[in-house]
Amino acid sequence: MTRLIVAAGGGGDAVAAAMLHAAQYGDEDQAVILTYAWDRLLVDPLPGPRSAHDFTSLEPVTRSVWSVPATARPIAPAGSTLPRLAAELPQKFALLDPQHGVEGVTNQLEELIAHLTPESIDVLDVGGDILARGDEPTLKSPLADALTLAACCRVDAPVRLLVAGPGLDGELSADDLRPLLGPVVHTFTAKDVASISSVLEWHPSEATGMLAATARGVRGTCEVRDAGLPVPLTDASPQLYEVDLDEALSHNTLARTVMATTALDEVEAHSREICGFSEIDYERNKATWLKDQPPTPLDVATVLRQVDEFQSKARARRVTHTTFRHLTEVLNINGSQRGDLRQLLLASHPDQYAAPLWRIPDAVSDPS
Structure with missing residues (x-):
C-alpha cells in the first residue's frame, strides 16, 4: 500500500x-x-x-x-x-x-x-x-x-x-x-x-x-x-x-x-491584502541584507564569550533552550556558518546538547 x-x-x-x-x-x-x-x-x-x-x-x-x-x-x-x-x-x-x-x-x-x-x-x-x-x-x-x-x-x-x-x-x-x-x-x-x-x-x-x-x-x-x-x-x-x-x-x-488563483503572484497579492504582508517579500528584503553580510572566520574565544552573555540574558528571561539557528542570528553570524557554530559548541559543552536543541544552563555555577 x-x-x-x-x-x-x-x-x-x-x-x-x-x-x-x-x-x-x-x-x-x-x-x-x-x-x-x-x-x-x-x-x-x-x-x-x-x-x-x-x-x-x-x-x-x-x-x-x-x-x-x-x-x-x-x-x-x-x-x-x-x-x-x-x-x-x-x-x-x-x-x-x-x-x-x-x-x-x-x-x-x-x-x-x-x-x-x-x-x-x-x-x-x-x-x-x-x-x-x-x-x-x-x-x-x-x-x-x-x-x-x-x-x-x-x-x-x-x-x-x-x-x-x-x-x-x-x-x-x-x-x-x-x-x-x-x-x-x-x-x-x-x-x-x-x-x-x-x-x-x-x-x-x-x-x-x-x-x-x-x-x-x-x-x-x-x-x-x-x-x-x-x-x-x-x-x-x-x-x-x-x-x-x-x-x-x-x-x-x-x-x-486564494481558492481560484492561477499564479503565485496572485496568492502573494491576497496575502498582502488579508495578512498585511507576504513572507516572500520578507525573504526578498532579508536576502538583500544578507548579501552585505559575508561570512567571516569564527573566533572561538569571542564566540564562546558571546554565547555566555546570551545565556546569562536568556536565563533572566526564563528561557531554558534555544536553537542553533537563533544563536546564529543573535550572534550576528552568517547563516551558512550554522554548522560550524554547532560543532564549536558541541565540542565545548556537549552536556548542553538536548538534541537537536541547545540547553541554557540553569545558573552560572552550572558545571557545563
Missing part, C-alpha cells in the same frame, strides 16, 4: 511527515511525501519556493509532478534540503510547485492521487498556522499553508488534516489553537524520532526540531527565530491532532480567498 502525505508548508513539515509515516504506518507501507522546495535563506539564498526547472535530475511521476531523488541537485545559486532528505530517508519525495497558484497545486494533487491510488492522504502542518485567520499579529508565514489547505479542499478525495505540536512554530499559541483542534491521534515518542534522528543533526527546521525534542522529553521554553520568540515546550507539544478540513477552511480567510 502507498500512503500520500502532503507537507503543508514544506521545509520541516517534510521531515515531520517522515516521522509521521514511521509512527502511524510503520515499514510495511510505502510513503510519498509531497512538499514544497522552500527552505530557509541559510539553505537557499533565493526568496520563495523552487520549481522543477530549478533542479537537475528530477524524475517524472505524472505530467506535472516530479520526484526528487538523492541524485537531484538544485541549480546554483538555488539550494534545497530535498535531495539530502531523499538520500537519508526511505520515503519518496515529490515536488509541490506553487507557481500556478491553487489551481496548479490542485492539478498536481489530483494527478498524483490518480497515479498512486493511495490508501490514505494526510496533510501535515507542524505548529498549526494552517488554522490562522490571517489577521493575527504574531503570524509570520501563512502563504504556503493556506495555499495547500485550499488545494486539498478542492480535491475530490478524502483528506485528513493533521496538526503536530500546536504552537511550536512560534506563530499562533497553543491556547489560541486549542479550540480549533480535534482529537489527539498520536503522541510522538523518542522511538518515533529515531526514524529522523540523523536528519535532525543538520536540518535547520526549528519547529520540527522542537517537536522531536519534546517527543524525547524536553520541557521548558525555547527561544527561536531572528525575533527571539519564546515557545513553551509542554506535554502537549509532541501531540498530533486531527482537524476537520472544512472547519479549517472556514476559519482560514486567506485559504478561502
Whole structure:
C-alpha cells in the first residue's frame, strides 16, 4: 500500500511527515511525501519556493509532478534540503510547485492521487498556522499553508488534516489553537524520532526540531527565530491532532480567498491584502541584507564569550533552550556558518546538547 502525505508548508513539515509515516504506518507501507522546495535563506539564498526547472535530475511521476531523488541537485545559486532528505530517508519525495497558484497545486494533487491510488492522504502542518485567520499579529508565514489547505479542499478525495505540536512554530499559541483542534491521534515518542534522528543533526527546521525534542522529553521554553520568540515546550507539544478540513477552511480567510488563483503572484497579492504582508517579500528584503553580510572566520574565544552573555540574558528571561539557528542570528553570524557554530559548541559543552536543541544552563555555577 502507498500512503500520500502532503507537507503543508514544506521545509520541516517534510521531515515531520517522515516521522509521521514511521509512527502511524510503520515499514510495511510505502510513503510519498509531497512538499514544497522552500527552505530557509541559510539553505537557499533565493526568496520563495523552487520549481522543477530549478533542479537537475528530477524524475517524472505524472505530467506535472516530479520526484526528487538523492541524485537531484538544485541549480546554483538555488539550494534545497530535498535531495539530502531523499538520500537519508526511505520515503519518496515529490515536488509541490506553487507557481500556478491553487489551481496548479490542485492539478498536481489530483494527478498524483490518480497515479498512486493511495490508501490514505494526510496533510501535515507542524505548529498549526494552517488554522490562522490571517489577521493575527504574531503570524509570520501563512502563504504556503493556506495555499495547500485550499488545494486539498478542492480535491475530490478524502483528506485528513493533521496538526503536530500546536504552537511550536512560534506563530499562533497553543491556547489560541486549542479550540480549533480535534482529537489527539498520536503522541510522538523518542522511538518515533529515531526514524529522523540523523536528519535532525543538520536540518535547520526549528519547529520540527522542537517537536522531536519534546517527543524525547524536553520541557521548558525555547527561544527561536531572528525575533527571539519564546515557545513553551509542554506535554502537549509532541501531540498530533486531527482537524476537520472544512472547519479549517472556514476559519482560514486567506485559504478561502486564494481558492481560484492561477499564479503565485496572485496568492502573494491576497496575502498582502488579508495578512498585511507576504513572507516572500520578507525573504526578498532579508536576502538583500544578507548579501552585505559575508561570512567571516569564527573566533572561538569571542564566540564562546558571546554565547555566555546570551545565556546569562536568556536565563533572566526564563528561557531554558534555544536553537542553533537563533544563536546564529543573535550572534550576528552568517547563516551558512550554522554548522560550524554547532560543532564549536558541541565540542565545548556537549552536556548542553538536548538534541537537536541547545540547553541554557540553569545558573552560572552550572558545571557545563
